[in-house]
Amino acid sequence: MKARNFFENECSCELFPRHGYGGQEHIETLRATVTSQKTKRISWRKDQLFKLHSWIVEHNNLISEAVRKDLRKVLDMLLTLNTIAANAFNNLDDWTKAETTLNNSAKVVREARGLVLIVGTWDFALQSVLLPLISAIAAGNCVAVKTSDLTPNTSLLLSQSIPRVLDNDAIKLLNLDLPQILNTLKFDLIYFSEPSQLSTSLLSNSASVNQDTPVLQLQSGKSVTYVHSDAIIEATATRIAYAKFGINCGQSSTAPSYVLVHTESYPRPIESTAYGRIINRTHLQYLQTTLTNQLALPHSNLEFGGESDLTHLFLEPTVVSGVTLTDPLMQYDLNGPILPILEVGDVFDAARIIRERGYTPVTSIYTQTPKITTPILETTHSGTLIVNDSYIHNHMHIQERTGSWRSHIHGKYPPFASRRDVIEVVNRWSRKRLDVGGWRRFVALFLPKVWKIVVVYVAFWIGKSVGEEDGWEGVLDRIRLILP
CATH class of the missing domain: 1.10.10 (Arc Repressor Mutant, subunit A)
Known part of the structure; x- marks a missing residue:
């Protein structure tokens, strides 16, 4: 079947095109561009950022349609993408300035890594490619992009757009299997948008040529929400429901994985509205099985939801109360629209549970009392901590986002550039x-x-x-x- 062209018709195809996207020949072209030093010029970086920003603005309907066809959801981060691209363009001169020391005899400059591999994911197929791409370009790198095979429409759009819009000698898409890419093609930096056991095992494989290559990868963990007794329940329910059910049907590492509710607020239900679809049948079957095993336990209560349709990849927003830490819903990252509710005695009990379960990408706290946040803030570790919201951080560009979810992509580009000390006598x-x-x-x-x-x-x-x-x-x- 011949792939349909997005620019001729906004209707996408079912098959991702397999032609024209080589491996070693593309890497050789990118390496030659790295050697030429072309990408280090500020003028080149600004030109690429401007073109990328213009493409996002001019083709927002086309982009939204591709995402809708893959996941049946509305893309809500186009404004964020526009803002981050514009922010990089406007601040690039300041970001590239050398950091001087007290006596000016030494300074620190940031140098491009060289050839960077960006591996996109299916849950945020567009953002997982474009956000790190903006940072990599701003840092002066050449970039190879591997899009997700599970989102053919978005991948097709990117494969047809990037060669047209950006410098084809410096930025290329690879349409090869990930094991083949990691085991045969050498990079200076590898960026994974999501934690992956496959990527970890491949890089540790003795056959991999990237064993010693620096890797940026999301630290895995369950995002958690704590609802205190004085929280405004109506607003809290709306925001949690939006973050869990409205954004990609709960298929996000930053969506709340479970909710800890203070005893005084525990009986009040949480409701949901907006929605999408599960990525494939295999994942939906996994969610169905896990939910069935949970509801078989006598202490579990299905507050609402639970209905599913395997044909249409549909699973209702589902809230289960009476869950304990040892139950099936708490053992693995569900990555779906099932929200377990656990009862806790107070904020110190919540902080202990969060701390014992390790790192969390996002921790949300709902309370009207500022001091309630202190035990969780001081005794737990998370990439982001939000008070009285669960998703607003994804629409903000923070200057230097560190230590957590997609660390770098909402601001400056430190991970995509190495530090060099320059001392002049x-x-x-x-x-x-x-x-x-x-x-x-x-x-x-x-x-x-x-x-x-x-x-x-x-x-x-x-x-x-x-x-x-x-x-x-x-x-x-x-x-x-x-x-x-």
Whole structure:
């Protein structure tokens, strides 16, 4: 079957095209571009970011249609993508400036990694490619992209759009199996948008040529929500339902995996509205089996939902109360629209449970009392902590997002660039006095910049009067040495 062209007809095909996307020849082209240093030019980076931003704006209907055909959901992050691309374009000059030290004899510059592999995922097929792509381009890298095979419409759109929009010598799509890519093609950095046992096993395989390649990968864990007794239940229910059921049918690592509810709030139900579809039959069958095993336990209560349709990949928003930590719903990451509710005595009990279960990508706390957040904030570890919301962080571009979910893609590009220390020893004067001490340190730390120049100038002439300095060269050396 011939793949239908998105630009001729906005209706997509069922098969992802298998032609024109080689392996080693693409890598050789990208390596040649890395060697040419073309991607390190600020003008080139800005040009690519501008073109990518323009494509997102001009083809938002086409993008939304492709995502809808894959997951039957509405793409709600186009505005976020636009904002992040524009933010990278507008701030690139500042991001690429060297970081200077106190005496200006040493500085830190960020250098592009070189050739980066971005592996997209099915749950956020578009964002998992475009967000890291923006950061990788801003850092000056060449990029190879592997889209998800489970989202053929979005993958087809990207495969037809990226070669048209961006520099085809620096950014290419690979339509090969992931094991083949990792075992045969060498990269300088690999970015996985989701935790994957397959990726971990492949990279540890002795056959892999990327055993020593740095890898950026989401740290796995269950996102948790705690509802305190003073939370506004109506608003809390709406926000939790949106984050769990409305965003990709619960198939997201940042969606609440379970909810800890204070005893005083426990009897009140949580309701849901917006919806989507499960990715495939295998995953839906897994969810059905796990839910059936949970409901077979006498202490479990089905608050609502539970109906499913294997033909249409449909599973109702489902809330189960009376769940304990050892139950089937709590053993693995469900990645679906099933929300377990656990009763806890107080916030300290909630903090203990969260802490014992390890890292969480997102922790949400619903309360009207600020001090209630302290035990969870101080004693648990999570990528993001939100108070009185469950999903707003995905629509924000934080300057340096670290340690957690998709760490980097909402702001600057540190993971896609390596730090290099540059130390410059300047002329005779600074070789004799590399450390700034005494009155010079006072001047450097506490005086405004213009006064530093005045003080150094006066000190020079006093020193010259007793024959210690070497004319204007000495003045310039001192100014250069102590001004940050």
